[in-house]
Amino acid sequence: MAKGALRQLLPSRSGKLTTGLVIVIGITLFAIIAPFFTQNPRSSQNPAMLPPGADHLLGTTSLGYDVFAQLAEGARSSLLVGVTAGAIAIVLSIIFGIVAGYVGGWTDAGLRLVTNIMLVIPAIPLQIVVASYLQKRSLVLVAVILGVLGWAGGAVVLRSMALSLRTRDYVSAAKVAGEKTWRIILVEIMPNLLPLLAAQFLFAVILAILNEAGLSYLGLGPNNSITWGTILNDAQGGSALTRGAWWWFVPPGVLIALFGCGMSLINFAIDEIINPKLRSAPQAAKRVRKAGGDVVVNAEQEPEKVNA
């Protein structure tokens, strides 16, 4: 993809995008770098239940684990779960959505049936059942479960997009030029769905991280790993709140929320790419106000006139 197209697609300096990127990149860096500098998150050699202090930035747990170190390790695992699950979900929704939409006919009918069933069968109980079915749940396995059970919504959207794209002239033109079907899907259709796919991916990542936390709360999270979810589960099991150990209970939740928030903000910016109407209006209103036009942006139009 050449720069021109990208630049055209990126909304000009958006506060939301910047904030979102800062949060997400920040947390990602934290996940990548921090574990090298923190102490072993599984070392119980510290005093238990220490409040935050110089030695332990975010205090310690009831077993003497360093909360900060756990958060860093948890960030790694949670992001891994999120990204893996998101990737799986997106690939599946591409297969079930785009292929169904583009190929049509019986392929479509079959793929759609599967999609509908996945939609109707609630994901959470199914996750619980599958999670309790699999006795040794590694991090990756949990991610796979979340991914495999979380693609249906995206597939529906992608299918309708593909349905409309397949009638686009440039797809017809590619057909007339003699392109093969798979190439049309991959080269002609997919790139145009990139912003949408990106948005769906981000959404799937957040969802997977939240769901992992939920599963962990129910004791169905990954067996042998530290994730934000398992930290929360431990904190809950250790009555962190009633014992006043907010430093144990609050940060994982806040991190999840922050990360989700960052992703949503980026998603927001992508939305504005997909839908130019979103891009122009609000920013335009701000710009006009800056330019000195006293415009109130709603149906009650203020005089647009500016001192000549």
Next chain:
Amino acid sequence: MTFFLRRIAFYAVTLWAAVSLNFLIPRLLPGDPVSIMLARLQRNGTISPAMERSVRVLLGSSGDTSMFQDYLDYWGRLFRGDLGVSVTRFPTPVADLIGGALPWTVGLIGVSTVIAFVIGIGLGAWAGWKRGTWVDAIIPSTTLLQSLPYFWLALLFVFLFAVSWGIFPIIGGYDVFNFNGPELSWAFVGSVIRHATLPGLTIVVSSVGGWLLGMRNMMVATLSEDYVTTAEAKGLRPRRVFMTYATRNAVIPSLTGFGVSLGFVVSGSLIMERVFSYPGLGKLMIDAVGNNDYSLMQGTFLIITLAVLAALFIMDLVQGLIDPRTRHHG
């Protein structure tokens, strides 16, 4: 195949597949349910062979019938409306357990979902209407709410509102200390509302952001539609433009999502119900899964599936009401 038949076929096939999956899933769970049940019983001392036999009978898998035969029996019983008897809550029939839990779930989660939807749509419409003003500045913060793990929020709320400040009760769907079960009185209704406040608040807080954002974006997009400009050019009052021209059109895409989320009301709340010991269906389901209670599991799954399908169906209809374009085409 006409469109009508196709729709029916969609519901029928989906239902069939979902119900069959419901049959299959519990059977895939690890562990022999009889021995697990017996292990639980042994906690209370030794058990007689007669008791062991009766557990086997109760759990339905005498071991000699084929899976396919079980499957046929399962459908047979479903058609007779027989969902079986729960083992963990023996001897309560599954239908009774579900019947007892459903009103609470629908009442709390359903109402909260509706409230969240209405608030989200309302605020979203307003934010879209006032796009580009200070209102837009608060939009990003709602994404934070949206991403909160909701059990975390629930625990925090309980800690603050119930335990620390004692404003709201800690457990139950009603005052379990003063009422011996549901009754028809104002006091009881008041108690129900008081007990629903905190869980309801959790749901509303953590889900309102999603609706708000979606609606706000749709609103912004709709406001640049020609018919809205036309409405303004027609000199209509802003209220009218806002309601009938902008909001009504912008809300349509959210409706399908709302339908689906209404369908998931039944299952979406399991964690919440556990935190608040709320007498709902979601918790029943987790318990069933945790205890290999086949009948209860199948029963709750069935209800959830039916609820989702019903919600989709109703939304098909509602959409027809709100959006005349779909009246003929579904």
Next chain:
Amino acid sequence: MTSEAVLTARNVSITYEVNPPVHAVKDVSLTLYRGEILGLAGESGCGKTTLAYGLNRLLKPPAVLRSGEVTFHDESGTDIDVVALSKEALRTFRWDKVSMVFQGAMNSLNPVISIRSQLHDVLITHRPQMRAQERDERAAELLTLVGVDPARLDSFAHELSGGMRQRVMIAMALALHPQVMIMDEPTTALDVVVQRGILREIMRLREQLGFAVIFITHDLPLLLEISDRIAVMLQGEIVELDEAKNIYERPQHPYTQKLLGSFPSLLGERGDFIRTGATS
């Protein structure tokens, strides 16, 4: 046709405050006479729609009316300074004095409420004293006027053909007996036969009701056929404004000349079209 002005715009400049700013309308002055059809021609993006919006103060951000005056000369003799109108006054002014048929007229109807309610909306807002029955009668009358069966009042937009939607929009624009009607490419999306029907309708109504029309299109042959005067716009400026006949016969500006040459005549010459390979 009188030479009494109904709308005057002086030195109107409109800018889109984007990066970099787009000066869509540059210092345009224009007078619309009572009862005339003024054609506004020019290629895509030259600022026609922007100007039309500016005249009715419908500009939305990022568009800003940088300077200029728009004055409406009411039948009653009072002049209305459109730019200075307060919010509420502007609202009552709109549609009552100046109505519009939009470029995307196909999409100008609200898809979720019936034609009847959309017509009623106008009447309820601007003629609050009207009784329900009167409104119904008026709505039916309007549809009849534009050649649509009043039975269609309870239809929804999607149930009407493109031509019918366009007619309904015209009916709506006529609802309050406006003195000026701005029509922004009202027939572009329609096929020629339907287009012809609608144009005929507009001409007839103009004759009957005497409103002035600003007719915007890039279809110069069409304008030449129907307008009294034509303004040719190029990059935000009006480069030529004259009687239709003069424009056709003696175009002054090179751009106008080029535009005219772009249309091979149906019955006559090829214009600038070269088909040396023709073998017929």
Next chain:
Amino acid sequence: MSASQVPVGGTGVLEVKNLVKDFTVRSGWKRSKLRAVNEVSFTLEPGKTIALVGESGSGKSTVARMIAQLETPTTGEIHLDGRAIARHGDALARYRHAVQMVFQDPFASLNPYHTVGHHLERPLKIHGVAKGDDLEPAVHALLERVNLTPGEVFAAKRPHEMSGGQRQRVAIARALAPGARFLVADEPVSMLDVSIRLGVLNLLARLQREENLGVLYITHDLATARHFSDEILVMYRGNVVERGPSDEVILNPQHDYTKTLLAAAPEPSRHGKLRDEVRAELAGNA
């Protein structure tokens, strides 16, 4: 693919025989059949242009799409060089080699994600016209053929960086790339600005002459149809209601519908007439 398989500059014709296309349309719970094209036949010869005119929805595009094999005819046949056309495999590729299409909307028919170069390379590659190192010069040559000079500059551009006219030129170049002998042009200029329409049409005319192309020119603009084509077919509700040499059809229309169409077409020389007609009508009524 070797040149021997491809009768470049072949002399065969593209023959359309009794094409019929039915669509099933849904309204409410009911489904009905809509005959979009009914028994349309014509023969496209190299070097000749046939114009297909008619109001919106008369089935013009459907005919074009059937010829481009984007739609399968319900009944009827299409013959190339005397043989029924193939729908699969190599034979289809050979057909595509000979018959290409230019779409109405130049923005929609070019993928916003790909450069102009990409759009032209692909058909060259697929049809074995050029390979490897030859590709780039071939692309540039094509661009220059359609007056997009210098070729290097335009090859690097993306659709949105060009004007409508330029985009449509790219679309034409793409259609020419495989070495097509027949071109189906579905309203190739109706989405373009008035001032540039003529340029594109002139280009098409020039190429047609140079390459001895057979062109099916679809339009609702009777004026250009007349001046651009040798023969005009007037379509009305799926049927060809009138056909003949272009001047004949325009200047001496026989069928009522052709007359209506002609009367509806804007004609600057008739200015003021409509007003007068209306006035007369009103006066007559009064």
Next chain:
Amino acid sequence: GGGDEPSDNNTADAGNTAAAGGATDRELVIWAGSQTPIAPNFNPYSPSVLHLANGGIYETLFAYNKLKDVPPTPMLATDFTWNDDGTELDVTIRDGVKWNDGEDFTADDVVYSFTNDTAKPDFLKDATADGNTVKFAFNEAAFANEFQVLGSTYIVPEHVFSKQGDLTKWANDTDPVGTGPYLLATASDAAYTATANPDYWGGEPKVEKLRYLGIDANQSAEDLLRSGQIDWTTMFVPEPDALVDGSGGAIGYLNTPIDPTVLYTCANADLGCTGSQTDVAVRQALSAAIGRGELNEKAWVGLAKEISPTFALLGRDDKWIADGMPKAIDQEADAAKAGEILEAAGYTKGADGFYAKDGKPVTLTLTSVDGWTDYNNAAKLIEEQAKAAGINLSASTVSWNEFSDARQSGNFELIMGGVVGTSIADPFQIYHDWFGGESTQPVGTQLESGEWNFSRYSNADVDAAILAAAATNDEDAKKAAYATIQENIVRDLPYIPLVVNATQTFFNTKDYTGWPTEDDMFMFPPSWQGPSSGVILSKLAGK
């Protein structure tokens, strides 16, 4: 919570301290572990019977005190005598007891309670009524079954129960007829209530009303306790002192450690066990590597008690510990000793710091039931300690189902679990049920009911000693047999002892008196334990 199966097997206590307080109509709110929705079921034969039934409505012949070496408290019976070879037992039943429907309680009811199809134990040959005496006849010496007969079989009314078809399918949820101190009042999904039985043979209880709640999360229960809304509950609370102090004396607290917490090891390769733990040296090394003091301090917040490797409950069963046997097991981790044991057995430490033998590394997987926080935490600490000693052990959590399935079938390496402590002051039951070769099955075969030997341990000497102990009521003969058992199990470590787990009971001392105290532990205090909870209820009074 983490305490595994609480059990019944009891001895008792003559302490008959009458409560000092008076009657109260303040409702006593109890959480005994029920979760919502509560399905009303007061049939003591049903798998899902509710707590009130056991002790509150139905009573046993005697009540044994788990915590002390004392004779059992007479309940529906007043006296019992064994014949010398332990094949016959005569029980004298209490006079003047009435069922709460007004019928007289008779010896026939007792006979029915032991001989109906649902309840009849295998070892019982016959039971007959003779006036106010019931004569039990057994197939063989049944000294070891004394507790089951006298202390854990609930006596039900023949005139009601015999009319039911299948006793296991009956909910008995309307006006259950029993002899106990309370009558069922109401029952709903969320709670059930009881009122004092005015005609109770021990005198009308002074607490008029009870309410048993259903609560789904421990956290909620703790919150309710803290805010004074629950009056009696037994649950794990990490900082009990803070809670008690914080209540300003309103909440009383007892910790009664009784159930051993151990690592089950699938120890017996002959029966199909696989993994490094089948080597006794590995088990010994692991045991040495574990720092029990630290486990108790961190995972059990200092609430658990030291365990004897002989599985005799320290304090209560001291007399049964053979000479030369250690009393408490080592509390400190001894990595050096672990290393020595392994090296003596031919293991060598690899470059990765872990031991291996013949190229096969020592790797162990330790599972615990998810949500049993104390176990999960202890497992994590053991992982750390084992690694420090060169044993590559990894801890993970599983659901209760998986845990149950694994130990029933023997498909595991190490599981952290509980050993059901005995209800009488004698470790015999543990030896028989948990270490006996009779009480196990090969790996892959589910254990049968009554078989608790999850580690698949099988040792001919131990089995012989168990048989010998069962056949005698003579203390010295028993001690001799126990010495053999203890010597073997302390060496072989089929279960690696960790601690005796805490059992924390909290109760309202502001409004009620009569609770067991440190000084007068007249009954085992947990709210979920029958029949002792019935005894406690009958003794409570308002303040």
